[in-house]
Amino acid sequence: MSKITLSDMQDPLYLHPSDGQHSVVVDKLTGASNYREWCRSMEVILASKRKLGFVTGLTKKDTTDSVKQEQWETCNSMVIAWLIGSMTPEVKKSVMFLNTASEIWKQLGKRYLQTSGARKYRLNREVYEIKQRGQPISKYYTRIGKPCGEKLRA
Template identity: 35%
Template sequence: MTGGTIVVGGNRKGSGSGAKSETIPPSSPLYLHPSDSPSLSMSQIKFDGENYQLWADALRNGLDAKNKLAFVEGTITKPETIEGAEESLEAVAWRQCNAMVKAWLRNAIEVRLHPSITFSGTVPEIWKELKERYSTGNAPRVHQLKAELNECKQAKDQSVVEYYTRLKSL
Protein backbone atom coordinates (compact mmCIF):
# COMPACT_ATOMS: atom_id res chain seq x y z
CA MET A 1 0.00 0.00 0.00
CA THR A 2 1.35 3.42 -0.87
CA GLY A 3 0.94 6.66 1.01
CA GLY A 4 -1.66 9.27 0.22
CA THR A 5 -0.41 11.81 -2.28
CA ILE A 6 -0.84 15.49 -1.56
CA VAL A 7 0.06 18.22 -4.00
CA VAL A 8 1.76 21.13 -2.26
CA GLY A 9 2.45 24.50 -3.79
CA GLY A 10 1.21 26.40 -6.78
CA ASN A 11 2.61 28.13 -9.79
CA ARG A 12 6.08 29.53 -9.25
CA LYS A 13 8.13 31.48 -11.79
CA GLY A 14 10.71 29.42 -13.56
CA SER A 15 9.72 26.09 -12.07
CA GLY A 16 7.11 24.76 -14.45
CA SER A 17 3.85 24.14 -12.63
CA GLY A 18 5.56 24.66 -9.28
CA ALA A 19 3.56 21.89 -7.66
CA LYS A 20 5.40 19.07 -5.97
CA SER A 21 3.92 15.75 -5.04
CA GLU A 22 4.67 14.28 -1.62
CA THR A 23 3.20 11.36 0.28
CA ILE A 24 1.98 10.69 3.80
CA PRO A 25 2.66 7.15 5.03
CA PRO A 26 -0.45 5.03 5.77
CA SER A 27 0.63 4.60 9.40
CA SER A 28 0.34 8.36 10.02
CA PRO A 29 -2.78 9.91 11.57
CA LEU A 30 -2.44 12.49 8.78
CA TYR A 31 -3.06 9.85 6.12
CA LEU A 32 -6.42 9.81 4.36
CA HIS A 33 -7.27 6.58 2.58
CA PRO A 34 -8.83 6.91 -0.88
CA SER A 35 -12.02 5.34 0.53
CA ASP A 36 -12.32 8.02 3.25
CA SER A 37 -15.19 10.33 2.47
CA PRO A 38 -16.97 13.19 4.29
CA SER A 39 -20.20 11.19 4.01
CA LEU A 40 -18.73 8.20 5.88
CA SER A 41 -20.44 7.21 9.13
CA MET A 42 -18.16 6.30 12.03
CA SER A 43 -20.96 4.86 14.15
CA GLN A 44 -24.54 3.69 13.82
CA ILE A 45 -25.28 5.55 17.05
CA LYS A 46 -26.36 9.14 16.43
CA PHE A 47 -25.83 11.65 19.21
CA ASP A 48 -29.22 12.99 20.28
CA GLY A 49 -28.22 15.19 23.21
CA GLU A 50 -28.93 12.52 25.81
CA ASN A 51 -26.76 9.53 24.88
CA TYR A 52 -23.36 11.22 25.11
CA GLN A 53 -21.34 8.45 26.77
CA LEU A 54 -22.63 5.67 24.51
CA TRP A 55 -22.14 7.84 21.42
CA ALA A 56 -18.69 9.08 22.44
CA ASP A 57 -17.44 5.54 23.10
CA ALA A 58 -18.75 4.31 19.74
CA LEU A 59 -17.31 7.28 17.86
CA ARG A 60 -13.93 7.03 19.58
CA ASN A 61 -13.81 3.38 18.53
CA GLY A 62 -14.57 4.25 14.90
CA LEU A 63 -12.03 7.07 14.86
CA ASP A 64 -9.42 4.82 16.46
CA ALA A 65 -9.99 2.26 13.69
CA LYS A 66 -9.29 5.04 11.15
CA ASN A 67 -6.22 6.21 13.12
CA LYS A 68 -7.86 9.62 13.72
CA LEU A 69 -8.40 9.45 17.49
CA ALA A 70 -5.51 11.88 17.99
CA PHE A 71 -7.68 14.58 16.39
CA VAL A 72 -10.42 14.43 19.03
CA GLU A 73 -7.87 14.04 21.81
CA GLY A 74 -5.99 17.08 20.53
CA THR A 75 -2.66 15.24 20.60
CA ILE A 76 -1.97 15.98 16.96
CA THR A 77 -1.86 19.72 16.51
CA LYS A 78 -1.81 21.86 13.42
CA PRO A 79 1.76 22.43 12.25
CA GLU A 80 2.87 26.04 12.33
CA THR A 81 2.96 27.88 9.03
CA ILE A 82 5.01 31.04 8.66
CA GLU A 83 2.95 33.84 7.17
CA GLY A 84 3.66 34.20 3.47
CA ALA A 85 5.43 30.83 3.31
CA GLU A 86 4.14 27.80 1.48
CA GLU A 87 2.11 25.40 3.63
CA SER A 88 4.08 22.30 4.56
CA LEU A 89 2.92 18.82 3.59
CA GLU A 90 2.01 18.15 7.22
CA ALA A 91 0.00 21.38 7.51
CA VAL A 92 -1.99 20.57 4.36
CA ALA A 93 -2.59 16.99 5.53
CA TRP A 94 -3.62 18.19 9.03
CA ARG A 95 -6.11 20.67 7.53
CA GLN A 96 -7.61 18.01 5.28
CA CYS A 97 -7.87 15.44 8.09
CA ASN A 98 -9.39 18.00 10.47
CA ALA A 99 -12.05 18.78 7.84
CA MET A 100 -12.73 15.08 7.27
CA VAL A 101 -13.09 14.28 10.98
CA LYS A 102 -15.37 17.32 11.42
CA ALA A 103 -17.59 15.92 8.67
CA TRP A 104 -17.61 12.52 10.39
CA LEU A 105 -18.60 14.19 13.67
CA ARG A 106 -21.49 16.03 11.96
CA ASN A 107 -22.66 12.74 10.44
CA ALA A 108 -22.78 11.21 13.93
CA ILE A 109 -24.88 14.02 15.41
CA GLU A 110 -28.58 14.59 14.90
CA VAL A 111 -29.27 17.47 12.52
CA ARG A 112 -31.07 19.53 15.18
CA LEU A 113 -27.78 19.74 17.13
CA HIS A 114 -25.65 20.87 14.15
CA PRO A 115 -26.02 24.61 14.88
CA SER A 116 -24.31 24.10 18.24
CA ILE A 117 -21.09 22.95 16.52
CA THR A 118 -21.22 24.84 13.24
CA PHE A 119 -18.81 27.60 14.22
CA SER A 120 -16.28 25.51 16.14
CA GLY A 121 -12.94 25.61 14.40
CA THR A 122 -11.13 22.36 15.03
CA VAL A 123 -12.10 18.82 15.95
CA PRO A 124 -10.67 19.04 19.50
CA GLU A 125 -12.70 22.24 20.09
CA ILE A 126 -15.91 20.54 18.94
CA TRP A 127 -15.20 17.41 20.99
CA LYS A 128 -14.37 19.42 24.11
CA GLU A 129 -17.50 21.57 23.73
CA LEU A 130 -19.76 18.51 23.36
CA LYS A 131 -18.11 16.78 26.31
CA GLU A 132 -18.42 19.82 28.59
CA ARG A 133 -22.04 20.37 27.63
CA TYR A 134 -23.37 16.81 27.63
CA SER A 135 -21.22 14.58 29.84
CA THR A 136 -21.85 16.44 33.06
CA GLY A 137 -22.99 14.44 36.04
CA ASN A 138 -26.64 14.51 36.94
CA ALA A 139 -27.16 13.66 40.61
CA PRO A 140 -30.92 12.94 40.37
CA ARG A 141 -30.34 10.64 37.38
CA VAL A 142 -27.49 8.85 39.16
CA HIS A 143 -29.79 8.28 42.17
CA GLN A 144 -32.56 7.00 39.89
CA LEU A 145 -30.18 4.55 38.16
CA LYS A 146 -28.87 3.24 41.49
CA ALA A 147 -32.44 2.66 42.67
CA GLU A 148 -33.28 0.83 39.42
CA LEU A 149 -30.17 -1.34 39.82
CA ASN A 150 -31.20 -2.27 43.36
CA GLU A 151 -34.69 -3.25 42.18
CA CYS A 152 -33.60 -5.02 39.00
CA LYS A 153 -34.66 -8.67 39.02
CA GLN A 154 -35.06 -11.20 36.26
CA ALA A 155 -38.70 -11.69 35.29
CA LYS A 156 -40.03 -15.23 34.89
CA ASP A 157 -40.62 -14.79 31.16
CA GLN A 158 -37.30 -12.96 30.59
CA SER A 159 -34.28 -14.76 29.14
CA VAL A 160 -30.89 -14.47 30.79
CA VAL A 161 -29.64 -12.52 27.77
CA GLU A 162 -32.48 -10.00 28.04
CA TYR A 163 -31.97 -9.63 31.79
CA TYR A 164 -28.19 -9.23 31.40
CA THR A 165 -28.67 -6.63 28.65
CA ARG A 166 -31.06 -4.60 30.83
CA LEU A 167 -28.75 -4.88 33.83
CA LYS A 168 -25.73 -3.90 31.77
CA SER A 169 -27.52 -0.89 30.27
CA LEU A 170 -28.41 0.37 33.74
Protein backbone atom coordinates (compact mmCIF):
# COMPACT_ATOMS: atom_id res chain seq x y z
CA MET A 1 0.00 0.00 0.00
CA SER A 2 1.47 3.34 -1.03
CA LYS A 3 1.66 6.33 1.25
CA ILE A 4 -0.74 9.21 0.52
CA THR A 5 1.08 12.51 0.07
CA LEU A 6 -0.09 16.10 0.54
CA SER A 7 -0.04 16.43 -3.23
CA ASP A 8 -2.43 13.47 -3.51
CA MET A 9 -4.81 15.02 -0.98
CA GLN A 10 -4.85 18.32 -2.91
CA ASP A 11 -5.88 16.59 -6.13
CA PRO A 12 -9.59 17.11 -6.91
CA LEU A 13 -9.77 13.38 -7.77
CA TYR A 14 -8.81 12.42 -4.21
CA LEU A 15 -11.61 11.24 -1.91
CA HIS A 16 -10.85 11.20 1.77
CA PRO A 17 -11.96 8.02 3.58
CA SER A 18 -14.48 10.11 5.55
CA ASP A 19 -16.06 11.50 2.35
CA GLY A 20 -19.18 9.36 2.35
CA GLN A 21 -22.64 9.94 0.99
CA HIS A 22 -23.77 11.55 4.24
CA SER A 23 -20.67 13.62 4.97
CA VAL A 24 -22.28 16.81 3.58
CA VAL A 25 -24.95 18.37 5.75
CA VAL A 26 -26.85 21.49 4.64
CA ASP A 27 -30.47 22.58 4.80
CA LYS A 28 -32.43 20.81 2.06
CA LEU A 29 -33.05 22.64 -1.21
CA THR A 30 -36.80 23.13 -1.41
CA GLY A 31 -36.96 25.38 -4.47
CA ALA A 32 -36.54 29.03 -5.42
CA SER A 33 -37.25 30.22 -1.87
CA ASN A 34 -33.97 28.88 -0.46
CA TYR A 35 -31.88 28.26 -3.58
CA ARG A 36 -29.37 31.08 -3.02
CA GLU A 37 -28.61 30.04 0.56
CA TRP A 38 -28.39 26.36 -0.40
CA CYS A 39 -26.15 27.14 -3.37
CA ARG A 40 -23.72 29.18 -1.26
CA SER A 41 -23.60 26.49 1.45
CA MET A 42 -22.85 23.84 -1.17
CA GLU A 43 -20.16 26.01 -2.78
CA VAL A 44 -18.38 26.41 0.55
CA ILE A 45 -18.58 22.71 1.38
CA LEU A 46 -17.54 21.56 -2.09
CA ALA A 47 -14.63 24.01 -2.15
CA SER A 48 -13.46 22.75 1.25
CA LYS A 49 -13.43 19.22 -0.19
CA ARG A 50 -11.74 20.40 -3.43
CA LYS A 51 -14.78 19.28 -5.43
CA LEU A 52 -16.24 22.64 -6.54
CA GLY A 53 -14.76 22.07 -10.02
CA PHE A 54 -17.13 19.15 -10.52
CA VAL A 55 -20.17 21.44 -10.40
CA THR A 56 -18.57 24.40 -12.19
CA GLY A 57 -17.24 22.14 -14.93
CA LEU A 58 -13.60 23.10 -14.34
CA THR A 59 -12.60 19.59 -13.23
CA LYS A 60 -12.73 17.75 -16.53
CA LYS A 61 -12.76 14.04 -17.16
CA ASP A 62 -9.40 12.86 -18.52
CA THR A 63 -9.76 11.50 -22.05
CA THR A 64 -6.49 9.57 -22.15
CA ASP A 65 -5.87 7.97 -18.75
CA SER A 66 -8.34 5.20 -17.82
CA VAL A 67 -7.34 5.28 -14.12
CA LYS A 68 -8.03 9.02 -13.91
CA GLN A 69 -11.30 8.53 -15.81
CA GLU A 70 -12.41 6.05 -13.19
CA GLN A 71 -11.34 8.38 -10.37
CA TRP A 72 -13.27 11.22 -12.02
CA GLU A 73 -16.39 9.01 -12.34
CA THR A 74 -16.13 8.05 -8.67
CA CYS A 75 -15.76 11.67 -7.52
CA ASN A 76 -18.52 12.87 -9.85
CA SER A 77 -20.84 10.20 -8.42
CA MET A 78 -19.98 11.26 -4.87
CA VAL A 79 -20.67 14.93 -5.66
CA ILE A 80 -24.00 13.91 -7.22
CA ALA A 81 -24.81 11.94 -4.05
CA TRP A 82 -24.02 15.01 -1.95
CA LEU A 83 -26.17 17.23 -4.17
CA ILE A 84 -29.23 15.01 -4.31
CA GLY A 85 -28.86 14.14 -0.64
CA SER A 86 -29.35 17.82 0.13
CA MET A 87 -32.64 18.20 -1.78
CA THR A 88 -36.27 17.56 -1.02
CA PRO A 89 -37.75 14.55 -2.85
CA GLU A 90 -39.59 16.86 -5.29
CA VAL A 91 -36.42 18.70 -6.33
CA LYS A 92 -34.40 15.47 -6.40
CA LYS A 93 -36.83 13.85 -8.87
CA SER A 94 -36.27 16.67 -11.35
CA VAL A 95 -32.49 16.13 -11.61
CA MET A 96 -32.05 12.50 -10.60
CA PHE A 97 -31.23 11.19 -14.07
CA LEU A 98 -28.69 13.81 -15.14
CA ASN A 99 -25.25 12.26 -15.58
CA THR A 100 -22.87 14.82 -14.13
CA ALA A 101 -22.73 17.06 -11.11
CA SER A 102 -22.18 19.96 -13.50
CA GLU A 103 -25.41 19.21 -15.40
CA ILE A 104 -27.35 19.10 -12.13
CA TRP A 105 -25.78 22.36 -10.93
CA LYS A 106 -26.56 24.16 -14.20
CA GLN A 107 -30.13 22.83 -14.30
CA LEU A 108 -30.83 24.00 -10.75
CA GLY A 109 -29.32 27.42 -11.44
CA LYS A 110 -31.35 27.79 -14.61
CA ARG A 111 -34.51 26.84 -12.78
CA TYR A 112 -34.13 28.70 -9.48
CA LEU A 113 -31.75 31.60 -10.07
CA GLN A 114 -34.08 33.59 -12.28
CA THR A 115 -35.56 36.76 -10.89
CA SER A 116 -39.22 36.60 -9.94
CA GLY A 117 -40.24 38.61 -13.02
CA ALA A 118 -38.34 36.34 -15.40
CA ARG A 119 -39.68 33.21 -13.70
CA LYS A 120 -43.25 34.55 -13.81
CA TYR A 121 -42.90 35.36 -17.52
CA ARG A 122 -41.48 31.90 -18.30
CA LEU A 123 -44.23 30.13 -16.34
CA ASN A 124 -46.95 32.24 -17.96
CA ARG A 125 -45.53 31.48 -21.41
CA GLU A 126 -45.39 27.75 -20.62
CA VAL A 127 -49.00 27.73 -19.37
CA TYR A 128 -50.12 29.64 -22.46
CA GLU A 129 -48.40 27.09 -24.70
CA ILE A 130 -49.93 24.04 -22.98
CA LYS A 131 -52.43 22.32 -25.24
CA GLN A 132 -55.16 19.83 -24.44
CA ARG A 133 -56.35 17.61 -27.28
CA GLY A 134 -54.69 20.03 -29.68
CA GLN A 135 -56.47 23.08 -28.24
CA PRO A 136 -55.05 25.98 -26.28
CA ILE A 137 -55.62 25.45 -22.56
CA SER A 138 -57.98 28.46 -22.34
CA LYS A 139 -60.30 26.94 -24.97
CA TYR A 140 -60.02 23.51 -23.34
CA TYR A 141 -61.02 24.83 -19.92
CA THR A 142 -63.84 26.88 -21.42
CA ARG A 143 -65.11 23.71 -23.04
CA ILE A 144 -64.88 21.59 -19.89
CA GLY A 145 -66.56 24.34 -17.89
CA LYS A 146 -69.94 23.68 -19.56
CA PRO A 147 -72.91 23.14 -17.25
CA CYS A 148 -73.54 19.67 -15.86
CA GLY A 149 -75.36 17.35 -18.18
CA GLU A 150 -73.89 18.73 -21.40
CA LYS A 151 -71.64 16.24 -23.13
CA LEU A 152 -68.15 17.25 -24.16
CA ARG A 153 -67.17 16.71 -27.74
CA ALA A 154 -63.84 14.87 -28.12
